[in-house]
Amino acid sequence: MLELRNVSSGYGAIEALKDVTLRIGRGEIVTLIGANGAGKSTTLRNITGLVPLTAGEILFDGKSLKGMPTHRITAAGISLVPEGRAIFANLTVLENLEMGAYLQRDRARNAREMDRIYTLFPRLRERRKQAAGTLSGGEQQMLAIGRALMTGPRLLLLDEPSLGLAPLLVHTIFQAIDAINREGTTILLVEQNANAALKHSHRAYVLETGSIVMEGPSQQVAGDPRVKEAYLGEA
Amino acid sequence: METFLQQVINGISQGSAYALLALGYTMVYGVLRLINFAHGDVYMVGAFAGYYIANNDAVQANLGASWMTAVVVMAGSMAVCAFLGILIERFAYRPGRGNSPYTLAFWLAIVGSSVGRMVGGSTPALLAGAAAGAVLGVGLDRLGIRPARQSSHLTLLIIAIGVSLFLENGGQLAFGADPKFFPEIIPTRRIQLGGLTVDSQRLTVLGVSVVLMVLLTLIINYTKTGKAMRAVSFNLDAAKLMGINTDRIIAFTFALGSALAGAGGILVSLLYPRIDPLMGIMPGLKAFVAAVLGGIGSVPGAMVGGLIIGLAEVMAVGYGQSTYRDATAFVILVLILLLRPSGIMGKRTSEKV
Numbered sequence: 001m002l003e004l005r006n007v008s009s010g011y012g013a014i015e016a017l018k019d020v021t022l023r024i025g026r027g028e029i030v031t032l033i034g035a036n037g038a039g040k041s042t043t044l045r046n047i048t049g050l051v052p053l054t055a056g057e058i059l060f061d062g063k064s065l066k067g068m069p070t071h072r073i074t075a076a077g078i079s080l081v082p083e084g085r086a087i088f089a090n091l092t093v094l095e096n097l098e099m100g101a102y103l104q105r106d107r108a109r110n111a112r113e114m115d116r117i118y119t120l121f122p123r124l125r126e127r128r129k130q131a132a133g134t135l136s137g138g139e140q141q142m143l144a145i146g147r148a149l150m151t152g153p154r155l156l157l158l159d160e161p162s163l164g165l166a167p168l169l170v171h172t173i174f175q176a177i178d179a180i181n182r183e184g185t186t187i188l189l190v191e192q193n194a195n196a197a198l199k200h201s202h203r204a205y206v207l208e209t210g211s212i213v214m215e216g217p218s219q220q221v222a223g224d225p226r227v228k229e230a231y232l233g234e235a
Numbered sequence: 236m237e238t239f240l241q242q243v244i245n246g247i248s249q250g251s252a253y254a255l256l257a258l259g260y261t262m263v264y265g266v267l268r269l270i271n272f273a274h275g276d277v278y279m280v281g282a283f284a285g286y287y288i289a290n291n292d293a294v295q296a297n298l299g300a301s302w303m304t305a306v307v308v309m310a311g312s313m314a315v316c317a318f319l320g321i322l323i324e325r326f327a328y329r330p331g332r333g334n335s336p337y338t339l340a341f342w343l344a345i346v347g348s349s350v351g352r353m354v355g356g357s358t359p360a361l362l363a364g365a366a367a368g369a370v371l372g373v374g375l376d377r378l379g380i381r382p383a384r385q386s387s388h389l390t391l392l393i394i395a396i397g398v399s400l401f402l403e404n405g406g407q408l409a410f411g412a413d414p415k416f417f418p419e420i421i422p423t424r425r426i427q428l429g430g431l432t433v434d435s436q437r438l439t440v441l442g443v444s445v446v447l448m449v450l451l452t453l454i455i456n457y458t459k460t461g462k463a464m465r466a467v468s469f470n471l472d473a474a475k476l477m478g479i480n481t482d483r484i485i486a487f488t489f490a491l492g493s494a495l496a497g498a499g500g501i502l503v504s505l506l507y508p509r510i511d512p513l514m515g516i517m518p519g520l521k522a523f524v525a526a527v528l529g530g531i532g533s534v535p536g537a538m539v540g541g542l543i544i545g546l547a548e549v550m551a552v553g554y555g556q557s558t559y560r561d562a563t564a565f566v567i568l569v570l571i572l573l574l575r576p577s578g579i580m581g582k583r584t585s586e587k588v
Contacts (some may be wrong), residue, residue, distance in 0.1 A: 050476075070472075071475050074476055074477065074478035082476065086470050086472070086473040087473075088465065090465055090468075091465055091469070099462060099463065099466050102477050102478050102479050148476070
C-alpha cells in the first residue's frame with residue numbers, strides 16, 4: 001500500500017534520514033521503533049509532505065506522492081496523528097472532529113464516523129462541547145486519533161501515541177489501535193515504547209541514526225538480543 | 236456630564252472604525268504570524284475606491300443621492316479591497332512562504348509595463364513590456380532564481396513594508412498626490428438624544444461597524460471556513476493534515492480583513508472627507524496599536540482595543556489638547572508594552588516577528 005524507496009531527508013545540513021526503504025501492506029500494523037532522534041518523526045513528516053525529501057520516492061497505491069501538498073495527501077487517504085497530538089485547543093472537541101471531516105461532504109457518512117469514534121472513545125462524547133485545550137493528555141490523544149479518523153484514512157500514521165500517558169491510558173490507546181486496524185485501516189505506528197509497539201503490530205522496522213538496521217515480523221524483532229538490550233530494557 | 240457623554244459617543248464611533256482596521260491586523264497575524272504593514276494602505280485604497288465609485292457617471296445617473304449609492308459605494312469598496320488583499324497575499328507574502336513560481340513574473344511584468352510605457356509611450360508598448368517582464372520572471376524562476384522563497388519571518392516583514400511603500404507611492408501615481416474630497420453619500424442630519432447630539436454620519440459609522448463585527452464573529456465561529464481559520468491560526472501543520480488547503484484559508488483571511496479595512500476607509504471618510512494616498516499611515520499604526528492592546532491574534536481583543544484607542548483619543552482632544560491626539564495611541568502602546576505585552580485578551584506572551 002505504501003512504499004518508501006531509498007528516501008533521504010534532512011533539515012539544512014543535518015541529514016535525518018539516509019536511504020530508508022520500507023513497505024506497508026494493506027491491513028497491516030507496521031511499527032517503526034528507534035531511539036530519540038533516530039528519524040522516526042521525520043519519516044512520518046516525509047510521508048505526509050510536511051517535510052520534503054532530498055532523495056528517493058514515496059509511493060501510495062503505486063502512485064508517487066512527490067510534490068503533493070499535505071492537504072492533497074490527506075485527501076488521498078493518509079492521515080497522521082502528530083507527535084504531541086496538536087489538537088486545536090481553541091476549538092471544541094466537536095469542532096476538532098468537524099475539522100477532520102473538512103473534506104468530507106457526505107453528512108450521513110460524517111455522522112456515522114463520529115458515532116464510531118464516540119463508541120471507540122466514549123469520553124469524547126461526554127466532552128464534545130468542551131474546549132479541546134481543557135482535556136487531559138489521554139483525552140487529547142483520543143481526540144487526535146478521532147480527528148485523524150474523520151478524514152477517512154486508508155492508512156493511519158501514529159506518532160508516539162503513548163507518549164506521556166499513564167499505563168492504563170496507554171493500554172486504552174493500544175486497544176483502540178487494534179480495533180481501528182480490525183475495522184480495516186492500515187497503520188504505521190511510531191513508538192519509543194517498543195514493548196507495546198512490538199506486541200501490537202505485525203511487522204517492525206528498527207531505525208538507528210536515520211537508517212533502517214533491522215526489519216521483520218514483530219515477534220522475531222522482539223526476540224532479537226540487540227533489540228532486547230537497546231529497546232526493551234532487558235539484558 | 237453631557238459633554239462627557241457626547242465625547243463617549245464620538246469616541247465609540249471613532250473607535251469602532253479603528254476596530255474594523257485592527258481586526259485585519261489581528262486576523263492576518265493569527266494565520267501567518269505576520270504584521271501586515273500594508274494594511275493601513277488597503278484602507279486608503281478602500282477610501283479611493285469609494286470615491287471613484289461614488290463619482291462614477293453611471294452611479295450618479297442611476298442612483299444619484301439615494302441611499303443605494305451609499306450601499307453600492309460600501310459594497311464596491313469592500314470588494315475592491317478584498318481583491319487587493321488576495322493579490323497582496325498571493326504575490327507578495329505567499330512566495331515568502333515558499334510556494335509560488337509566478338511571483339517574480341508578476342513583479343517584473345509591472346516593472347516591464349512602466350518601462351514599456353516610458354520607452355514606447357503607447358498602450359501596445361506597455362503591454363509588450365508587461366509580457367516581456369512576465370516571460371523573464373518565469374524564465375528566472377526556472378533557472379532557480381527565486382527571491383524570497385522559503386524565507387524567514389524577517390523577510391516577510393520587509394516584504395510587508397515594501398508592499399506598503401508600493402501602495403502609498405502607487406496611490407500617488409494613480410490617484411494624484413493632492414487630497415480629494417469624499418462626496419457626502421450620507422445626508423447630514425442631526426439627531427437629538429436627550430441633551431446629546433449625534434449626526435447621521437457618526438451613527439452610520441457605529442451602526443455599520445457593529446453589523447460588520449457581528450457578521451465577522453458569526454463567520455469565524457460558525458462557518459466551516461471560519462473554523463478552519465481558527466484551526467490554521469492555532470496550528471498550521473495540523474490544519475494541513477486535516478486536508479485543509481491552508482493557502483486558500485490564508486487568502487480568505489486576507490480578503491476578509493481587507494474588506495473590513497475598505498469598509499473602515501469609507502466610514503472614516505464620512506467623518507473626515509479629506510482623502511489622500513498617505514492617509515492610511517496614521518490610522519494603520521493606531522489600529523496596529525489597538526490590535527496589540529487587545530492582544531494580537533485575538534478577534535474580540537481587536538474590537539475592544541479599537542474602542543479603547545478611539546475613546547482615549549477623543550478624550551485626549553476633549554479634555555487635553557488636540558495636538559496630543561495622535562500621541563495618545565503611542566503612549567498607550569508604550570504602556571501596554573511595559574505592563575502587559577500580551578495585551579488584554581492575548582495568551583502567548585512572546586512570538587517571533
